Amino acid sequence: MAQDIGRVHVIRHLIEKSRDRKIKKMIEKMMPILLVLAASVCIATTFGILFTLVFETFEFFQRVSIIEYFFGTEWYPFSSGNPSFGVLPLIMGTLKVTIIAMIVAVPFGLAVAIYLSEYASGRTRKFIKPVLEILAGVPTIVYGFFALTFVTPILQIFIPSLKLFNAISPGIVVGMMILPSIISLSEDAMNAVPNAIREGALALGATKLEVALKVVLPAAFSGIIASIVLAISRAIGETMIVTLAGGAMPSFDFSVTGSIQTMTAYIVQVSSGDAGYGTVIYYSMYAVGFTLFIFTLLMNFIAHKISKRFREEY
Amino acid sequence: MKYMDETAVLKQIKSRIRKNNIWKSVFFIATILALLALAMLIGRIISQGASFIDWDFFTNFSSRFPEKAGIKAALVGSIYLMLVVAPTSVILGVATAVYLEEYAKKNRFNDFIRANISNLAGVPSVVFGLLGLTIFVRMLGLGKSILAAGLTMSLLILPVIIVAAQEAIRTVPKEQREASYAMGATKWQTVFCVVLPAALPGILTGSILALSRAIGETAPLAVMGIPVIIHFLPDGLLSEFTALPMQIYDWAKRPQEAFQSVAAAGIIVLMIILVLMNSVAVMIRNKFQKRY
Structure with missing residues (x-):
């Protein structure tokens, strides 16, 4: 009887340990992905700036001629x-x-x-x-x-x-x-x-x-x-x-x-x-x-x- | 027979030494002038604004009447702004630095990220203002809110924080990481429990300096159209607000002479905040930075 309880205890301990290990493994796999995402913010910012500028400038040149813009002196x-x-x-x-x-x-x-x-x-x-x-x-x-x-x-x-x-x-x-x-x-x-x-x-x-x-x-x-x-x-x-x-x-x-x-x-x-x-x-x-x-x-x-x-x- | 004319040589040496001394004093005077410029800047602003600072200046909202104008809304707005900027930029910045220093292999993608960071550091702050106006204010519909301005400012100082954090992480010696691995720690455990704590003082110092830049930055706010006449305190992150540098800008461009003193008083408050932040940064650097 006492032996059984001991065995249950050991098994429960092992289950918990493996669950811990699983979480640890998950963290180990997740973190680099999260870090890459954070690093990608810089790329997104650059693209955001380019996108904003190019897109709206294009709209501008629909209304004003490029030649007037670059060579106009007024x-x-x-x-x-x-x-x-x-x-x-x-x-x-x-x-x-x-x-x-x-x-x-x-x-x-x-x-x-x-x-x-x-x-x-x-x-x-x-x-x-x-x-x-x-x-x-x-x-x-x-x-x-x-x-x-x-x-x-x-x-x-x-x-x-x-x-x-x-x-x-x-x-x-x-x-x-x-x-x-x-x-x-x-x-x-x-x-x-x-x-x-x-x-x-x-x-x-x-x-x-x-x-x-x-x-x-x-x-x-x-x-x-x-x-x-x-x-x-x-x-x-x-x-x-x-x-x-x-x-x-x-x-x-x-x-x-x-x-x-x-x-x-x-x-x-x-x-x-x-x-x-x-x-x-x-x-x-x-x-x-x-x-x-x-x-x-x-x-x-x-x-x-x-x-x-x-x-x-x- | 004489091989050289001693008097001529002596004369030449003397003139060369004299020339050296003259130029030395020119360089010295230039240095003194540079210091003097700073002294003049500070002296002028204090003499103009100091008499304007009293308790009312901190508890009043801005006003049409210079003697009633205060910085309550601007000061609270700037603090709220920092509450958005600090966590956003530091978390993103440190995460990027950790990725680049600890995880990134040498490949095209990572070189691209590095090139991006150094490029972003050189983009003028007005352009970040245009980005904020288009993406955050209009596209995402955040309006002229604390959140929109805070996110824009975070992106603006992100490169500074990344570079500071990278340098701090690089100073942690390899042996510390190896010791951690030897004890059976995983990569992330090593990064989080060994590298980051060791690099923390450097990261904090760099972050505080970057934040002190964000608190004084005006151009992006001006481009996003952050209002200056605000007679209420913000009640959330989506609330409209004004910030210290915007308020100073508004006062400085008003034609009445008295408002220049109000602007100077606002500048004194801003500069005191900056000095406090900088001293904290220097203190952390001197006190906690370990040398390996």
Whole structure:
């Protein structure tokens, strides 16, 4: 009798154990599938973006000719009588801001990167790097506010003809915004240059400046270029600074003191106004978005190619 | 007979050294200017907005009158937004990272996922706004709700979290996994009970930094048409809402001078939240990160 009870107990234990094992096996089989599903979200996002942009842009080109869009120099979508959709003024606005931003950010960024990687002591670096991290973490809306309420009024003292909305102020502030990323990526590239090369040059009697400019800079060149291209891509895609401080009057000229509009700012303008679903203006937002997407994709692709080459060097 | 002209050589060396010193100070000044720019930014905003921050600023809704405007709706909205973004993006991000680091074999599909992630990281946030507007707001009919905005923001910061989690997982040494296998643990047990706990500090730090980006991001919200004049608190995930950066954006573009101070006050609140999140992230990094 007692033996039977014992046997039942053992059998029950075995059944439970095998059930546990079954569950474990199931988990073991299920988890990779769930993980793949999670990883597929990224693919779905890319396809979602492409689908959205292509589909709605197609709708746009049903209503506006491709030739007018790409070669037209007038962008008056809100004109009730005779709206025109030439994207060049918007691209011009984006280019103005991007170029000004680069004029500010590239020399400054490289100077700071050279200082940090070649001259600064360990303690100075320890102080400056976190500060740059803070600068990188400031939301763009804050930069936009800064451009509109601080940089523009100050610039107006020096350039009396400067309008409230212009290309210079957002350009400078976009430069400020991308500065940390140029610095940290360029510095990484310079740090990747082996110390032995530096020491070789120093032993030949070169000064630190000569080492920095003639040895380190050429060796880190592709990394630095990649950081700049990446920064250009960010400047092109930057939205809130140009929306707040750039204005909403795109024009196809080279003036930087008057109001401009970038591709990104136009998208925000349309979506925050009440352009009804299905109107030409509504679809134009996607066409502009698609153009912007192509621009940044191209820049990222170039940066990726350059940095890949750079990685092979060492 | 002299082989070299000593004075000429000395002169040349001196001029080279002088040049070095001049450029060193140029580089130094550039660095100081960069720091100064940050100081100016912060100083300007504090001097403009600090006097506006009082208890009423936190308990009032936005208003047509600057002295009555407050951030109650925006602050609560941003918190709700984070309640959607944090779990969605962290779970998806960590799962993707675990898949790529622990499970993925080297094949076309997985290379495609990797290429996708680095591509998505470079897509401007406005474009994510267009995605959110089309898919979440219109197609899925979520409207301008917390859920729609939260899902869009999650997708936006997903690449950042994936990369951070991948790096954290990579720092866990192989020996730990092998020890776990040697004790009879299965693959998933090893991942869940050994790798993830060891990588947790790195994952947390990266996630908090990514979330702090999401809390300050304006462009996607603006494109999705998230309203700014909201006089009620959200009562669920499908409720309309407004968020801190949107509220600041609205105030900043109003023509009245007084609203700029209100905007500055809003920015101070936003920046304090960001600093708090960042310090938590740095604290976790410094305190819990093990070095193998």
